[in-house]
Amino acid sequence: MDSFIDSIRRLSQTCGIVAALLIAAAVVVVCEMVVIRYFLRASTVWQTEFVTYSLIGATFIGSPYVALIRGHVNVELLPVYLGGRARLALGLFCAAAAFGLSVVLAWTGFGLLAEAWVGGWRTDTIWALPLWIPYLALPVGMALMALQYAAEILCLATGRSQPFGLSEDRD
Amino acid sequence: MSALAIGGIVGIVTLALLATGIPVAFGLALVSIGFLLYFEGTSSLSILAETFFGSLNDFTLVSIPMFILMGAAVASSPAGKDLYAALDRWLHRVPGGLIISNLGACAVFAALSGSSPATCAAIGKMGIPEMRQRGYPAGLATGAIAAGGTLGILIPPSITMIVYGVATETSIGRLFIAGLVPGLMLTALFMAWSLYIAWRKGYSLLDRATTYTLRDRLVILPKVLPFLAIIAGILYVLYGGLATPSEAAGVGALFCILLVAVIYRIRDLHTISQILRDSMRESVMILMIIGASALFSYMLSSLFVTQSVAGWIAGLDVNRWVVMAMINVFLLVAGFFLPPVAVILMTAPILLPIVEQAGFDPYWFAVVFTINMEIGLITPPVGLNLYVINGISPDVSLPTILKGALPFMLCMVLGIVLLCLIPGIATWLPTLLMGPAL
Numbered sequence: 001m002d003s004f005i006d007s008i009r010r011l012s013q014t015c016g017i018v019a020a021l022l023i024a025a026a027v028v029v030v031c032e033m034v035v036i037r038y039f040l041r042a043s044t045v046w047q048t049e050f051v052t053y054s055l056i057g058a059t060f061i062g063s064p065y066v067a068l069i070r071g072h073v074n075v076e077l078l079p080v081y082l083g084g085r086a087r088l089a090l091g092l093f094c095a096a097a098a099f100g101l102s103v104v105l106a107w108t109g110f111g112l113l114a115e116a117w118v119g120g121w122r123t124d125t126i127w128a129l130p131l132w133i134p135y136l137a138l139p140v141g142m143a144l145m146a147l148q149y150a151a152e153i154l155c156l157a158t159g160r161s162q163p164f165g166l167s168e169d170r171d
Numbered sequence: 172m173s174a175l176a177i178g179g180i181v182g183i184v185t186l187a188l189l190a191t192g193i194p195v196a197f198g199l200a201l202v203s204i205g206f207l208l209y210f211e212g213t214s215s216l217s218i219l220a221e222t223f224f225g226s227l228n229d230f231t232l233v234s235i236p237m238f239i240l241m242g243a244a245v246a247s248s249p250a251g252k253d254l255y256a257a258l259d260r261w262l263h264r265v266p267g268g269l270i271i272s273n274l275g276a277c278a279v280f281a282a283l284s285g286s287s288p289a290t291c292a293a294i295g296k297m298g299i300p301e302m303r304q305r306g307y308p309a310g311l312a313t314g315a316i317a318a319g320g321t322l323g324i325l326i327p328p329s330i331t332m333i334v335y336g337v338a339t340e341t342s343i344g345r346l347f348i349a350g351l352v353p354g355l356m357l358t359a360l361f362m363a364w365s366l367y368i369a370w371r372k373g374y375s376l377l378d379r380a381t382t383y384t385l386r387d388r389l390v391i392l393p394k395v396l397p398f399l400a401i402i403a404g405i406l407y408v409l410y411g412g413l414a415t416p417s418e419a420a421g422v423g424a425l426f427c428i429l430l431v432a433v434i435y436r437i438r439d440l441h442t443i444s445q446i447l448r449d450s451m452r453e454s455v456m457i458l459m460i461i462g463a464s465a466l467f468s469y470m471l472s473s474l475f476v477t478q479s480v481a482g483w484i485a486g487l488d489v490n491r492w493v494v495m496a497m498i499n500v501f502l503l504v505a506g507f508f509l510p511p512v513a514v515i516l517m518t519a520p521i522l523l524p525i526v527e528q529a530g531f532d533p534y535w536f537a538v539v540f541t542i543n544m545e546i547g548l549i550t551p552p553v554g555l556n557l558y559v560i561n562g563i564s565p566d567v568s569l570p571t572i573l574k575g576a577l578p579f580m581l582c583m584v585l586g587i588v589l590l591c592l593i594p595g596i597a598t599w600l601p602t603l604l605m606g607p608a609l
Contacts, residue, residue: 020447023236030421048230055236056227062455071452072194073510077552079192094193101197108220138224164192
């Protein structure tokens with residue numbers, strides 16, 4: 001089981017790197033766009049869409065990594081107040097709910113992807129990017145997030161990690 | 172069941188679910204999906220992916236990761252320390268110069284970083300020990316920095332304001348300009364209170380022990396002025412309508428990274444990847460909440476909750492200031508428990524029609540909204556800034572910090588009252604620079 005959990009963790013970390021690179025690419029392209037538009041007085045074709053889709057990609061692909069490092073902001077009042085088994089139960093509930101949501105979003109995202117692929121949808125700009133490319137990020141990111149939460153449930157159930165990442169001494 | 176009753180149940184279920192400690196984004200999405208499934212059946216699931224994706228498919232949102240990156244780059248450098256040192260060297264002859272330097276540095280750093288906790292950490296690390304060393308009580312020193320840090324979400328450029336702009340479809344450039352004067356007003360109120368306390372309790376307002384030569388004062392300027400130029404540049408570009416917020420933010424981020432690399436020689440791959448990773452984490456967290464809250468507001472409006480709440484409030488036939496007072500109390504309580512971004516995204520689409528119907532300016536309301544959120548940052552149980560300050564000065568207890576922050580909280584309430592009495596504090600500058608709001 002350790003090797004399963006470990007490989008999921010590596011997968012999520014890889015997601016984090018991909019998302020960070022997408023954001024870096026977005027910064028570079030925004031600046032290039034500013035130079036073209038305001039200094040060379042030319043019009044831009046693909047930059048606006050590229051930047052927007054990079055960030056959507058970063059959001060969905062980065063989400064499993066942010067889940068891994070518990071970066072999705074939450075209200076920890078009750079978990080901190082409750083200790084022991086109640087906290088564990090809450091932790092399991094939250095991980096299971098997040099898992100369920102990820103599955104639903106991955107599934108509906110896959111439906112959207114399939115529609116765009118079959119219908120040959122493209123963006124309505126001169127660039128005419130095939131829409132399945134940006135849509136791909138949603139099912140992939142959410143499926144990986146489902147895996148991350150599956151690993152989290154396993155870790156909680158076997159005592160490998162503490163619910164909400166809270167150490168016992170904060171009780 | 173009436174739409175109003177459904178609205179009440181949605182509210183209770185949402186709060187109960189968020190209380191379990193589930194990430195805010197997922198809680199909102201789950202509530203939305205649950206209610207849509209219950210009232211509209213499985214066919215409603217088909218719009219999920221498109222709504223989620225569509226809500227993020229907006230070039231304006233690009234400004235969020237860009238401003239976060241700008242702040243992360245500045246926060247990774249000792250710029251906060253230098254900012255404080257520069258103000259201290261220039262102002263230490265002024266009575267109470269130390270307090271003015273600290274709060275002033277908070278205001279400027281807040282503008283640069285757009286983040287409250289980052290401001291507290293950057294200025295507090297240096298400022299709190301310095302103030303205590305000169306005899307100021309721990310409560311005043313820590314409270315002032317905790318409050319000064321909250322300015323980050325009001326003084327432009329502010330992520331919170333961008334999120335408000337996205338949620339309410341208002342002009343981000345105008346929101347930024349609207350936050351400027353109230354931000355300076357709050358800074359001045361914080362300073363006035365600190366100086367009053369220091370004077371009344373007889374703490375020495377003048378530091379005669381240290382002297383700085385003109386050379387000392389000049390030598391630090393090249394480190395600080397470029398950052399100030401970036402803020403000024405961004406505001407100039409935005410209010411002049413020369414570029415979109417996303418473009419201004421992208422160029423600002425690149426400049427800040429370059430400045431940090433040139434001035435502070437932060438060039439190693441490890442630090443740069445750290446900056447990128449931190450910005451990615453913060454952006455993903457916010458953008459996921461934005462996506463989920465799009466589902467949430469879609470659910471609310473397709474179940475007619477949004478419309479009936481607005482209709483109900485309009486039908487109450489009470490004075491508009493009573494409505495505003497109720498909204499303020501509601502926001503204040505919400506801010507005690509939830510992060511500002513979540514409160515704005517969840518409530519702004521419902522509140523804005525009510526506020527506009529009552530004849531209030533949406534940009535003025537953005538400022539009042541944000542100050543309410545600032546109060547939440549220094550009040551328990553979630554008050555993020557209190558914990559950051561506790562982290563950097565572990566020998567000061569949380570209750571002491573809280574007691575120190577309390578008067579500043581009242582300053583913010585006073586700020587809201589002043590804004591209600593003189594709405595021009597928020598609306599004058601945007602009207603002067605950009606013409607009347609449409």
